[in-house]
Amino acid sequence: MSQKMHSPTPKLFVATKAFIINRGRVLIVRDSPRYEEGTNAGKYDVVGGRLSPGERFDESLKREALEEIGLEVVLGWPFFVSEWRPEVRGELWQVVGIFFECRSELDKVTLGEDHDDYRWIEPESYQSYNLIENLYPAFEAYLSLVSDQRAET
Numbered sequence: 001m002s003q004k005m006h007s008p009t010p011k012l013f014v015a016t017k018a019f020i021i022n023r024g025r026v027l028i029v030r031d032s033p034r035y036e037e038g039t040n041a042g043k044y045d046v047v048g049g050r051l052s053p054g055e056r057f058d059e060s061l062k063r064e065a066l067e068e069i070g071l072e073v074v075l076g077w078p079f080f081v082s083e084w085r086p087e088v089r090g091e092l093w094q095v096v097g098i099f100f101e102c103r104s105e106l107d108k109v110t111l112g113e114d115h116d117d118y119r120w121i122e123p124e125s126y127q128s129y130n131l132i133e134n135l136y137p138a139f140e141a142y143l144s145l146v147s148d149q150r151a152e153t
Contacts, residue, residue, distance in 0.1 A: 010085060010094040016061040017048035018102040019142055020073055025120040026142070027109070028129060029068060032116040039086045040132045044119070047073075050095070061100060069118065070110030076101040080141040084134045099138045101145070 020027040028044040049064040051057060058075050065073045080099040085092060109118045121129060123146065126139040 008092055010092040013050045013093060013095045014057075015048055015050045015095050015097045016057050016064070017046050017097050017099045017138070018061055018065060018073060018075075019046055019079075019099060019123075019138070020065065020069075020071070020102045020104050022104050022107045022120060024122070025107075026123045026126075026139075027069065027104075028119050028121055028131065029109075029111065029115040030117040030130075031132075032114055034113060034116075039088055042130065043132045044117075044129050044135075045132050046099075046135065046138075048097070057098065061102070065102070065104075068112045068115060070112075071104045071106055071108075073102040073104050076103065079145050080138045082134055082137060097134065097138075099141070101142070 028046060030044050031040045033041040047065050047068050051060045065071055078098050078100050082097045085094050107120060123143055
C-alpha cells in the first residue's frame, strides 16, 4: 500500500521591494554570505524585506531602506507583484513581493550587514548583472512603466 506524500505547507510572508531611483539609475545590492536568512549569496537584489505582523507596508519599506543602505526614500506607486518560494534553513517559504518605485535624493549608500556591495545601474542593463531570478520580470515591468511614462510626455 503506497502512501501519498504531502508537501509541507509553506510559511507565508509579504515583502515590499524598492526600485530606488536616483538620476534615472536603480540601486541593486549584493547579498552577503553573512546574511542569515539569505538564499542568494553573491547575487544582486533590490532593497526590501518581509513585513512584520501589524507593520504598515510603507513603514516597512522605509525601515528596510534605512537598515540596508542608510538612505531615506520616498515611496511611489507599486508597479509589480510577484511570488517566489525559497527554502530557508530547511523550511519552505512562500513570499508575495510588492515592488514599488521609490526615490532618493542622495546616492551615498552605507551598507548594512546583509549586503557586501551595491551598484547604481541603468535599468536597461539589468541583464548584465548577477541578479536573483525573481528580479527579471520586475525589471521588465519597470522598463515597461518607464516607457509608458515617456510616451505620455
